[in-house]
Amino acid sequence: MMFLRYLAAVPLILLSYAAVPFGYLTLSSYLFQRSLPGRREEFDFAAEFAEKFTDLDGFxxxxxxxxxxxxxxxxxSAWTRLAWLPSVPVALVGIASPRSxxxxxxxxxxxxxxxxxxxxAARIVSWPVTGDVRRSPVEVLVRLRGGGRxxxxxxxxxxxKLPPPRHATSPVGRVAIRFDRISHVEVGVVSSPAQWxxxxxxxxxITPGPVLRVIGGGQExxxxxxxTATTLRLVRERAAARAxxxxxxxxxxxxxxxxxxxWDLGRSQPLRPNLKKVRHGTHHLMLVLTALTAAMAGYAVFRMFSGSxxxxxxxxxxxxxALGTALAWASTGAGLRLAEENPHSPLADDPDPRRTPVTGxxxxPVVLGQTSDL
Structure with missing residues (x-):
């Protein structure tokens, strides 16, 4: 059950986001006290941790x-990046001016x-890919041979995580296909290296080996x-349950x-390879700013009703x-999602699945097995 997976993952998230940075501050205080000359009192780790944990000013x-x-x-995929928010600032202070x-x-x-x-925590929630994971909304990451995810x-x-677009003016570094627009999914084998x-x-x-072929939304x-068997089953069941x-x-x-x-870039040929990646996640900084200002607004409301x-x-x-940045984040994200999901005009037809996509x-055929409830 997904509930049990999250029940095991949430404590790890709280350790990552809260206990680790406050634990660092506690151990840093201990190392500082130990470095002082003269007689030292016994260090109370529990009391020091509680003091650091309750002192949220500026943190x-x-x-x-x-x-x-x-x-x-x-x-x-976002959980690990969020772990940097509390830990990196305190770590940078320790790296910039270490006492020992x-x-x-x-x-x-x-x-x-x-x-x-x-x-x-993310691994516990998403792997192994059982039936409850396939039918749930939780994100599952699959690595591709030769790069990409x-x-x-x-x-x-x-x-x-694709290679940089060949056109330097490409506005997105990612592509997407919505489940409701998938028209064909199959497994195949490529016998010789190919470019896609x-x-x-x-x-x-594409290196020789098994390949998953997906057609939909005008893309292939x-x-x-x-x-490929696990991935094919995941895509099919997730599409059936979540489209x-x-x-x-x-x-x-x-x-x-x-x-x-x-759409305009698709009509021209790239002149040379591009080494500059597209910074597609910068608009999420507005979401961070939204959360920060919303927390400040909530604190102000609390102080307001407490008499101030x-x-x-x-x-x-x-x-x-907070409201303005949230609306800006949503509007920017909606435009980028449209580009990711429609790199070709929505008026274009899907590629023909009977066509041979690459040489080799x-x-x-794939046998999915009889344990679809697992």
């Missing part, structure tokens, strides 16, 4: 990270430990996946601006900023 990254985890509870070699080592180990705990999300398939182009002009080298993907049609805005809408740039009515101005200012391709 907003912890509640911000926890709040973002609640919002992104299904996006396992032990503290320097501790400062380096802190964000690594936080990342490892968050990674383990397939993210099986709640409503769509997303490809990221995606809609954002990224070019992936060849994904070099080692465990949901989403109306697209009219083509004259400004939200199509990034997608139309891709002067905090009403803080509640209005921070609340307004041959379809391969």
């Amino acid at each position: 907003w990254p912890v509640p911000v990270a926890v709040l973002l985890f609640v919002v992104l509870w299904w996006m396992t 070699g032990e503290q320097a080592v501790l400062a380096v180990a802190t964000p690594l430990l936080a990342w490892g705990l968050a990674w383990l 397939l993210r099986v999300q709640s409503r769509r398939l997303l490809l990221d 182009w995606f809609g954002n002009t990224s070019e992936l080298t 993907w060849l994904l070099p996946v080692d465990d 949901k049609a989403e109306p697209r805005p009219p083509l004259e809408s400004s939200r199509w601006a990034n997608a139309k740039v891709l 009515w002067s905090f009403v101005f803080g509640a209005l200012i921070f609340g307004g900023v 391709w041959s379809p391969q």
Whole structure:
């Protein structure tokens, strides 16, 4: 059951986001006290940790990270990145001005430990891929041979970590296909190396071996996946359970601006390889700012109702900023999602699944087994 998976994962997330940075501060205080000359009192780790934990002045990254985890509870790929928010600031202070070699080592180990705990939590929730995982919205990550990553999300398939687009002006470094637009999925084998182009002009080298072929939304993907049977089953069952049609805005809408740039690039040939990657996640900084200002607005509201009515101005200012950044994040994200899901015009037909996609391709029958409830 997914509930039991999350029951095991949430304590690891709390350790990663809260206990690790506060544990670092506690151990740092211990190392500092131990370095002082003269007689030293016995160090009370529990009391020091409780003091650090309750002193949140200027240490907003912890509640911000926890709040973002609640919002992104299904996006396992984000959990490890959120672990950096509380740990990296305190670690940088320790690295910049270490009092001893032990503290320097501790400062380096802190964000690594936080990342490892968050990674383990994501692994518990998403692997092994049993029936409850396949039918749930939780994100499952699948590595591709030769680079790239397939993210099986709640409503769509997303490809990221691809090579840089061949066109330097490509607005997105990722491509996606919604489950409700998938028309064909099959497993095959490629017997010789081949190059495959995606809609954002990224070019992936497909090494010989098993390949998952996905067609939908005007796109065709060849994904070099080692465990094709598991991935095929995951995609089919997730699509059957989670596919949901989403109306697209009219083509004259400004939200199509990034997608139309891709449509124009598709009509020309790239002149030379591009080494500059697309920074596709920068708009998520607005989501971090939203969580931070929303927390500040909530604190101002608390102080306002506890008798300090002067905090009403803080509640209005921070609340307004939080609302504005949230709307900007949603609008920017919607435009990028349209480009990722429609690198070709939505008026174009899907590629013909009877066509041989690359030289050396041959379809391969796959037996999924009889344990679909596992």
